Amino acid sequence: MSTQDPVLARLVDRVNGAREHHAPLEIRGGGTKRFLGGLPAGELLDMTDLEGITSYEPTELVVTARAGTRLGDLEAALEEQGQCLPFEPPRFAAGGTLGGMVAAGLSGPARASVGSVRDHVLGVTLLNGRGEVLTFGGQVTKNVAGYDVSRLMVGSLGILGILCEVSLKVLPVSIASATLRFDWDETRALEQLSQWAAQPLPISASAWHADRLHLRLAGARAAVEAACVRLGGERTDPAQARDWWTRVRDQSDDFFSLDDARLARGESLWRLSVPAITGALALPGQQFIEWHGAQRWWKTTADAALVRAAAARAGGHATLIRGADKSHGVFAPLSAVLMRVHHELKQAFDPARIFNPGRLYADL
Amino acid sequence: MRAESQADTSREQRQRDVVAALSQVLPRETILFRHEDTVPFECDALTAYRTSPLVVVLPHTEAQVAAVLKTCHNLGVPVVARGAGTGLSGGATPHRSGVILSLAKFNKILKIDAASCTAIVQCGVRNLAISEAAAAYGLYYAPDPSSQIACTIGGNVAENSGGVHCLKYGLTLHNVLRVRGFMVDGEPVEFGSQALDVPGLDLLSIIVGSEGMLAVTTEVTVKLIPRPLLARCIMASFSDIESAGAAVASVIGQGIIPAGLEMMDRAMTAAVEAFVHADYDLEAAAILLCESDGTPEEVEEEIARMEEVLKAAGASRCEVSRDEAQRLKFWSGRKNAFPASGGISPDYMCMDSTIPRKRLAEMLRAIQQMEVKYHLRCVNVFHAGDGNLHPLILFDAEDADQMRRCELFGADILETSVRLGGTVTGEHGVGVEKLNSMCVQFSPAERAQFLGVKRAFDPLELLNPGKVIPTLHRCAEYGKMHVRRGMLPFPELPRF
Numbered sequence: 001m002s003t004q005d006p007v008l009a010r011l012v013d014r015v016n017g018a019r020e021h022h023a024p025l026e027i028r029g030g031g032t033k034r035f036l037g038g039l040p041a042g043e044l045l046d047m048t049d050l051e052g053i054t055s056y057e058p059t060e061l062v063v064t065a066r067a068g069t070r071l072g073d074l075e076a077a078l079e080e081q082g083q084c085l086p087f088e089p090p091r092f093a094a095g096g097t098l099g100g101m102v103a104a105g106l107s108g109p110a111r112a113s114v115g116s117v118r119d120h121v122l123g124v125t126l127l128n129g130r131g132e133v134l135t136f137g138g139q140v141t142k143n144v145a146g147y148d149v150s151r152l153m154v155g156s157l158g159i160l161g162i163l164c165e166v167s168l169k170v171l172p173v174s175i176a177s178a179t180l181r182f183d184w185d186e187t188r189a190l191e192q193l194s195q196w197a198a199q200p201l202p203i204s205a206s207a208w209h210a211d212r213l214h215l216r217l218a219g220a221r222a223a224v225e226a227a228c229v230r231l232g233g234e235r236t237d238p239a240q241a242r243d244w245w246t247r248v249r250d251q252s253d254d255f256f257s258l259d260d261a262r263l264a265r266g267e268s269l270w271r272l273s274v275p276a277i278t279g280a281l282a283l284p285g286q287q288f289i290e291w292h293g294a295q296r297w298w299k300t301t302a303d304a305a306l307v308r309a310a311a312a313r314a315g316g317h318a319t320l321i322r323g324a325d326k327s328h329g330v331f332a333p334l335s336a337v338l339m340r341v342h343h344e345l346k347q348a349f350d351p352a353r354i355f356n357p358g359r360l361y362a363d364l
Numbered sequence: 365m366r367a368e369s370q371a372d373t374s375r376e377q378r379q380r381d382v383v384a385a386l387s388q389v390l391p392r393e394t395i396l397f398r399h400e401d402t403v404p405f406e407c408d409a410l411t412a413y414r415t416s417p418l419v420v421v422l423p424h425t426e427a428q429v430a431a432v433l434k435t436c437h438n439l440g441v442p443v444v445a446r447g448a449g450t451g452l453s454g455g456a457t458p459h460r461s462g463v464i465l466s467l468a469k470f471n472k473i474l475k476i477d478a479a480s481c482t483a484i485v486q487c488g489v490r491n492l493a494i495s496e497a498a499a500a501y502g503l504y505y506a507p508d509p510s511s512q513i514a515c516t517i518g519g520n521v522a523e524n525s526g527g528v529h530c531l532k533y534g535l536t537l538h539n540v541l542r543v544r545g546f547m548v549d550g551e552p553v554e555f556g557s558q559a560l561d562v563p564g565l566d567l568l569s570i571i572v573g574s575e576g577m578l579a580v581t582t583e584v585t586v587k588l589i590p591r592p593l594l595a596r597c598i599m600a601s602f603s604d605i606e607s608a609g610a611a612v613a614s615v616i617g618q619g620i621i622p623a624g625l626e627m628m629d630r631a632m633t634a635a636v637e638a639f640v641h642a643d644y645d646l647e648a649a650a651i652l653l654c655e656s657d658g659t660p661e662e663v664e665e666e667i668a669r670m671e672e673v674l675k676a677a678g679a680s681r682c683e684v685s686r687d688e689a690q691r692l693k694f695w696s697g698r699k700n701a702f703p704a705s706g707g708i709s710p711d712y713m714c715m716d717s718t719i720p721r722k723r724l725a726e727m728l729r730a731i732q733q734m735e736v737k738y739h740l741r742c743v744n745v746f747h748a749g750d751g752n753l754h755p756l757i758l759f760d761a762e763d764a765d766q767m768r769r770c771e772l773f774g775a776d777i778l779e780t781s782v783r784l785g786g787t788v789t790g791e792h793g794v795g796v797e798k799l800n801s802m803c804v805q806f807s808p809a810e811r812a813q814f815l816g817v818k819r820a821f822d823p824l825e826l827l828n829p830g831k832v833i834p835t836l837h838r839c840a841e842y843g844k845m846h847v848r849r850g851m852l853p854f855p856e857l858p859r860f
Binding site: 057058059060061062082083105111112115116118119128130132134135136138139140141142143144145146147148149151152154155156160171172173175194197198199200201202219220221222223225226273274275276277291294295315316317319331332333334335337338341342344345347348349360361 | 478479502523526530531538552554559560561562563564565566570617621658662665718750752785788790805807814821823832833
């Protein structure tokens with residue numbers, strides 16, 4: 001990526017100005033995920049002008065695009081070639097960008113089988129707090145030259161630098177898929193998912209809610225058909241199945257909605273990331289389970305301490321996704337040693353602390 | 365002369381001090397410092413670089429590792445962690461004033477958990493031993509570097525090791541959930557978790573592949589996956605390298621992700637055929653090995669599609685393995701590429717760059733021209749599916765001029781790879797071997813940012829110092845030498 005690029009040059013000027021005037025910036029793409037993390041603060045830095053696919057060669061399974069590229073445009077270009085972002089990033093609303101997807105680091109239903117956003121990032125060009133344009137990683141899948149800084153950016157919520165360009169590994173869309181339904185309670189569903197995980201089955205996603213398990217199979221036609229026969233259950237109509245997985249992916253299903261009235265009543269949406277084999281968690285409220293048990297959404301009035309303790313006991317952590325009260329922090333607290341490393345990394349990338357202050361942790 | 369002997373005296377004094385301090389925290393028999401005892405630790409598998417370490421320690425508990433680190437930190441002594449010493453880039457080359465922290469005694473598999481499809485192992489457990497232990501549950505650990513009989517999981521974490529199956533199953537990074545270990549000052553730390561993600565920054569991403577420069581790993585939790593019910597392999601011959609390169613692109617372009625996709629050129633094929641007698645096609649300009657694994661239904665469907673694509677791409681011969689014995693025979697040559705090269709030349713230098721797949725044929729042609737330019741032979745074996753090249757430059761290390769030409773040849777391959785949009789190392793790491801090439805691939809500001817990351821974990825730069833990140837001075841010198849070298853032999857030959 002050339003620093004001669006006028007859009008990039010303007011960004012460099014903004015960063016240098018912000019540093020000189022100690023005026024923090026809120027880096028924003030489509031603004032579809034502003035509800036995530038600590039409250040956004042700082043002068044708006046709109047990234048949507050830095051857009052466009054730089055290179056895409058389907059036979060390389062790699063796409064490179066500028067960070068302000070709309071996710072919708074990117075996915076449409078991939079779809080034309082029969083390829084996709086295999087980790088199914090949640091879109092929440094139209095208009096989200098590639099940079100926002102990487103900075104948020106969220107993956108969708110297929111995460112447990114194909115890996116996360118992090119696993120598919122091959123390289124980034126970023127702008128650090130000193131106004132330097134730096135490129136790490138590249139456009140090839142195997143690359144161990146230097147530390148893997150590009151993957152460190154995934155889920156960093158923009159606190160280390162401004163993403164300018166990203167290269168991603170993409171995959172062909174599965175030849176065949178099918179969705180099966182099982183009317184099972186939580187315990188039965190979790191047990192069965194755990195057993196299936198240890199077998200060579202083409203399972204690509206699972207979602208359990210309100211005593212019903214939805215299981216998506218994907219892969220070679222013969223493998224999907226053989227698995228359908230073997231697993232039983234009731235087959236969902238393909239159009240309905242597509243609609244269902246989109247609602248899960250984008251969190252547009254009713255379960256995920258929290259209107260102002262519910263927020264006012266103290267209800268929050270929590271994401272618990274725990275080892276998949278964790279048994280049923282005892283919290284008040286409603287639950288939605290994904291990733292074969294590794295991701296559990298709770299809509300609950302339980303206080304932060306209770307939710308975090310439940311996740312920690314299982315060996316995982318809890319994140320407050322939507323809620324009126326973020327005073328107890330959004331992300332689970334870190335050990336002293338990890339927090340120290342976070343501070344030092346912030347210092348190394350953004351010494352003047354101008355990028356997205358407080359978005360990840362209050363004092364970063 | 366006098367300055368030298370003074371240096372020797374002060375080194376001896378330093379050694380005595382460090383041994384005395386370590387003796388406070390370690391049993392005496394786990395501390396080695398006499399020259400004859402430390403010789404085996406002077407190099408890893410990059411044997412051309414040798415350094416005598418000040419002291420070698422072989423702790424067997426985590427408490428001892430913490431104590432060693434704390435002691436060295438207090439004294440300002442560099443620490444180089446070492447697993448099996450199979451690394452090819454000198455990541456475990458000792459520091460002359462430092463301690464080698466051998467983790468060989470951390471060789472226990474702590475838990476194979478079939479329910480969660482994970483294994484918890486100590487860092488010194490061999491890669492293959494994990495899959496052997498998991499076999500009883502129908503599971504295995506996917507990354508399979510060719511040194512997997514000997515290399516340790518701790519070393520795999522340090523190098524982010526790959527293997528022939530990583531196109532489909534990912535690198536070490538994609539198969540490790542959690543790393544437990546110690547910071548440079550001996551403080552315990554964990555990166556990652558048993559869950560699929562952690563709060564805050566994804567530090568596991570930066571620990572994996574950090575070549576022992578950010579923290580010391582003592583325990584690793586890895587993902588295990590169900591062993592495929594069946595694997596079959598196609599051996600396809602091509603009469604020119606262009607069509608072999610194009611075939612690789614076609615397979616991927618048709619939406620097929622093979623379990624393995626490897627290429628060997630004619631010279632390599634001849635060398636391995638003499639070594640393993642696997643009935644390779646010696647007439648072919650290039651051979652592709654293309655593997656499918658999964659359920660029998662999946663494999664049957666995929667092999668048929670692969671065969672169709674390879675034939676359409678111009679394969680002159682296509683043979684599908686009938687059974688497991690034949691599949692292993694197909695692979696035997698590929699897996700013995702390095703020893704076979706040892707059989708046709710006194711020495712060889714193995715390169716490890718990665719390029720975009722579509723440039724494979726172009727790269728092979730460039731290497732052929734370099735063979736003329738540097739008057740040395742080169743045989744080629746590629747992880748074609750992910751564009752990772754292992755050209756083996758044949759030379760005789762006894763001949764100083766050949767050695768010099770070989771180094772130039774290697775540097776030329778790496779620089780050509782960067783120019784073609786690739787990287788100087790795909791899976792072997794930078795270590796000390798590719799420090800100069802890092803000057804080519806990264807700008808001063810990028811290298812300074814790497815150093816910033818290093819100091820965020822290790823402010824005094826005591827963990828494996830001098831690896832991966834070249835100094836500004838070194839890059840300046842390399843830049844100068846480069847211009848000079850460009851003028852050296854055969855200036856009449858075109859550069860490309």
